[in-house]
Amino acid sequence: MIKLENVTKNYKSADSAALRNANIDIGKGEFVFLVGPSGSGKSTFIRLLNKEENPSEGRIFVAGKDIGQLNSWKVPYLRRNIGCIFQDFKLLEKKTVAENVAFALEVIGRPKSVITKQVPAILELVGLADKVDSFPNQLSGGEQQRVSIARAFVNRPLILLADEPTGNLDPATSVGIMRLLDRINRTGTTVVMATHDRGIVDTMRRRVIELDQGTIVRDQAQGVYE
Amino acid sequence: MALKVSYMLRETGINLARRLTLTIAAILTISISLGLFGSSLLARDSVANATSRWEGGIEFVVWMNPTVDADQDAAIRRVLDESAAIESWTFVNQEEAYQEFLELFDESPELRDSVVPEDLPPSFRVVPTTKDADVVEEIGSQFETLPGVRDVVFAGEVIRSIQEQANKISNFLLWVSIALLIASALLILNTIVVAISARRQEIEVMKLVGASNWFIRLPFMLEGLIHGLVGAGIAVGLMYSLKRFVIDGFTKSQGLRLLEGLKVTNDELIYRGLWVLGIGIAVGILGSAFAVSTKLDV
Numbered sequence: 001m002i003k004l005e006n007v008t009k010n011y012k013s014a015d016s017a018a019l020r021n022a023n024i025d026i027g028k029g030e031f032v033f034l035v036g037p038s039g040s041g042k043s044t045f046i047r048l049l050n051k052e053e054n055p056s057e058g059r060i061f062v063a064g065k066d067i068g069q070l071n072s073w074k075v076p077y078l079r080r081n082i083g084c085i086f087q088d089f090k091l092l093e094k095k096t097v098a099e100n101v102a103f104a105l106e107v108i109g110r111p112k113s114v115i116t117k118q119v120p121a122i123l124e125l126v127g128l129a130d131k132v133d134s135f136p137n138q139l140s141g142g143e144q145q146r147v148s149i150a151r152a153f154v155n156r157p158l159i160l161l162a163d164e165p166t167g168n169l170d171p172a173t174s175v176g177i178m179r180l181l182d183r184i185n186r187t188g189t190t191v192v193m194a195t196h197d198r199g200i201v202d203t204m205r206r207r208v209i210e211l212d213q214g215t216i217v218r219d220q221a222q223g224v225y226e
Numbered sequence: 227m228a229l230k231v232s233y234m235l236r237e238t239g240i241n242l243a244r245r246l247t248l249t250i251a252a253i254l255t256i257s258i259s260l261g262l263f264g265s266s267l268l269a270r271d272s273v274a275n276a277t278s279r280w281e282g283g284i285e286f287v288v289w290m291n292p293t294v295d296a297d298q299d300a301a302i303r304r305v306l307d308e309s310a311a312i313e314s315w316t317f318v319n320q321e322e323a324y325q326e327f328l329e330l331f332d333e334s335p336e337l338r339d340s341v342v343p344e345d346l347p348p349s350f351r352v353v354p355t356t357k358d359a360d361v362v363e364e365i366g367s368q369f370e371t372l373p374g375v376r377d378v379v380f381a382g383e384v385i386r387s388i389q390e391q392a393n394k395i396s397n398f399l400l401w402v403s404i405a406l407l408i409a410s411a412l413l414i415l416n417t418i419v420v421a422i423s424a425r426r427q428e429i430e431v432m433k434l435v436g437a438s439n440w441f442i443r444l445p446f447m448l449e450g451l452i453h454g455l456v457g458a459g460i461a462v463g464l465m466y467s468l469k470r471f472v473i474d475g476f477t478k479s480q481g482l483r484l485l486e487g488l489k490v491t492n493d494e495l496i497y498r499g500l501w502v503l504g505i506g507i508a509v510g511i512l513g514s515a516f517a518v519s520t521k522l523d524v
Contacts, residue, residue, distance in 0.1 A: 050434070073439060080436035092428055107437035109230050155435070 001159060002049060003027040003188045007058035009044050009214075018044040020214040022058070026192065026207075028158075031185045033201050034122050034194040035225055036211035042194035045211065049192065050082055051075050063158055080108055083152030083160045083189075087167035089144045091136040097123065097147050098132040104151045122154045123172040126180060142173035146180065153184055160184060166200060174200060199224040227327065230441070237445040241421050242452065249422060251415045256457025256506060259290050259406030261464035264502040266399035268465055271498065272488040273392035273475050274332065285357065286366035288350040292320065298374030305372070311365045315352045319342060329491070389511060407509055410457070414513030418516040421446060422521045429522065443518050447511065453465055454510020461506065464501040469495050 002024070009019040019041045020140050026032055034042045048060060051067050060067050067078060088181065095143050098119055104117045126146040126197040136144055145165060152160060166174035178200050185191045193199060201208060201224060208223030209216060242249050288302065306315045318326070324343035331337045354362050366378045422429065432442050469490050476488040496508070 076433075076436040076438045076441075078436075082436075084434050086251065090427065090431055090434070092431065103431065104435040106233060107432045107435060107441060109441070151431075151435070 001028040001030070001063060002192070003061040004048075005059045005061075007048065007055045007060060009041075009048060009053060010056045017056075017214045019048070019055075019211075022216050024209065024216065024219070026190060029185070029188045031182070031204070031206040032192045032193070033204075033206055033208045033209055033223070034192065034211060035196070035201060036217075038196075039212040039213075041214040042211055043163055044214075046084075046163050046192065046194055049161055050084060051078060051158070076108075078153060081158045082156040083155070085145070085148050085152050085160065085162040085165045086166040089136070089148045089168075091144055091147055091151075093136050096133050096135055096140070100136070100147055101150045101154050104154055104223055106153065106184055110155075118154055122150045125153075125183075126150045140173070141169050142176055144168060145173075145177050149177070149180055149184070153189070157189065158188045159192065162191065162195075164194055164196065166195065166197050171199065178204065201225040234444055234448060238448040238452065241425075241445060241449045244424065245417065245420060248413075248417045252410065252417050252453045253457045253460070255406065255413050256410040256454060256509065257460035257464065259403050259410050260458050260461030260502045260506050262399050262406065263403035264461055264465040264498055265468050266396040266403060267498045267501065268468060268490050269392060269396045269399070271368070271494045272476075272490045273389060273396075275388055275490070276488045283371065284351045284364045284381065285354050286352050286380045288352065288366070288369045288375055288377055289347045289379065290349060290374050291376045292347050294348065294374035298372075299348075302369065302372060302374065305369070306350060306352065311355055311361070313353045313355045315350050318349045318351060320348050323348060330489070334357070389455060405524070407505070409450060411509045411513040411516075414453050414510055415517045417453070418446050418450055418514045418517035419521050421449060422517065443522060446518050446522065447514050450510040450514020450517070451507060452510070453513075454506040454508070455503070457510075458491050458503045458506025461502050465499060465502065 003026070004024040007019060007022040008017050010017050022045070032044055036042055044053065045096045048055055049062065051070065054068065062078065063081060064100060065078075070078060092103065095103060097187070101122060102115050102119050105118065110118075120129065120132070123132055126149055128146055128150065131139065131143060135148065139147065145168075149165075160181070165181070166177055169177060174197060181191055181193065205222045205224070208218065208220045208222075208225070210218035210226070290299070303317075306312055320343045323346040324341070327341060327346060330339060349395070352366070354365050356362065359380075363380060366380055367373055368377050429442055473488055473490050
């Protein structure tokens with residue numbers, strides 16, 4: 001599903017590479033944790049997969065396609081197959097829960113009939129069926145992250161990228177979010193999650209890729225944080 | 227597709243409404259600048275209409291009798307050709323004179339219907355080698371006594387002065403309006419930049435979920451287009467008012483004989499109005515396109 005071949009990413013402003021000669025193969029339906037200290041290259045890894053950044057060297061394949069060869073006008077179509085979740089949720093404050101989720105379908109031109117069917121279904125899945133008309137500032141952090149997951153998953157993407165999704169949440173809420181991501185993973189969606197949360201990684205025992213100063217230092221099946 | 231169109235219109239409407247004062251400022255600047263631009267064009271047209279007979283350096287016109295015969299006509303042509311003081315001349319036959327008459331009086335059907343080409347005198351329009359009024363009068367007056375000639379009319383200093391002053395005024399208006407048009411384009415650009423900035427988070431989410439580049443760009447482009455179009459629409463209204471209440475007033479004026487010939491036809495108003503609408507649309511699209519291409523990273 002995801003393949004990195006000798007991928008290096010240099011930023012002009014930085015002295016050393018954010019990612020150095022990375023070679024990774026992630027299969028369909030895998031759940032992968034990216035771990036490592038701040039500045040180790042986890043977010044760069046995620047941004048490269050979503051083509052928010054382009055590699056300085058090497059090639060990245062997503063669903064068998066070399067995304068480096070994609071024309072800029074095709075990038076949105078790549079992103080329709082990739083859901084993204086962030087630490088800061090990135091919800092639109094002036095839209096309700098339902099509108100935030102519907103927005104993801106609306107802006108890719110899905111018909112209204114599809115939107116009215118899929119939005120309640122996904123909100124049911126994330127456990128927010130009773131919050132459809134609430135605004136983000138009326139929700140707890142965990143609920144906001146659930147909205148963010150609903151928005152990322154409503155279009156049934158092949159891949160879900162999560163950059164520190166539990167970073168702003170307390171441990172109990174984080175467990176709920178991880179259960180949800182695990183449930184989504186079980187539908188066949190590949191999940192790549194960057195995290196600092198030792199407890200989650202150690203509990204879930206999934207594949208762990210560890211980065212240190214841009215270099216992959218460990219790739220371990222059913223791994224732990226360190 | 228229906229959803230996309232309704233989405234575009236809704237988002238554009240929200241953009242316009244959210245920054246109503248900026249929207250009004252942009253539209254008013256465009257309407258004033260395009261109104262001035264259009265007015266300067268209409269002023270040129272009206273002066274050109276009033277002095278059309280005197281364009282291209284023509285200093286006097288030799289009017290013939292409508293019943294002039296071929297020998298008399300040939301005699302005039304011979305004098306014109308042989309005179310060293312005459313640079314060039316053109317002959318306007320009765321049919322051409324009639325066409326000119328129709329253009330000048332296209333809004334007076336009763337007058338048009340009462341005249342046929344045979345009623346109108348043919349004429350020679352003469353460009354002498356000099357513009358010195360005394361010399362021109364001397365050259366022209368030699369035709370007055372020739373057979374078949376009805377009258378010789380001189381452009382005179384007043385006509386030249388009107389043309390020169392009108393050109394100066396319309397050139398000044400043109401430059402002021404061009405400066406204002408640049409200001410309008412910059413104002414649109416800044417309005418769109420503010421719109422993009424205000425919706426930064428929304429745009430970021432749109433990009434993340436895979437909205438196409440044009441889907442993100444179009445509401446902003448549409449906003450610029452609406453600024454240009456509405457501004458140009460108001461400008462066309464101003465131009466119509468100028469024609470209807472000012473220039474048409476000159477035509478009907480009994481006291482201001484000098485201004486009597488100043489007129490703008492409906493065709494000229496429509497033609498210049500289309501110019502103004504086209505420029506308004508272009509300014510709107512260019513301003514917003516520049517903002518979108520430089521500030522919207524999609």
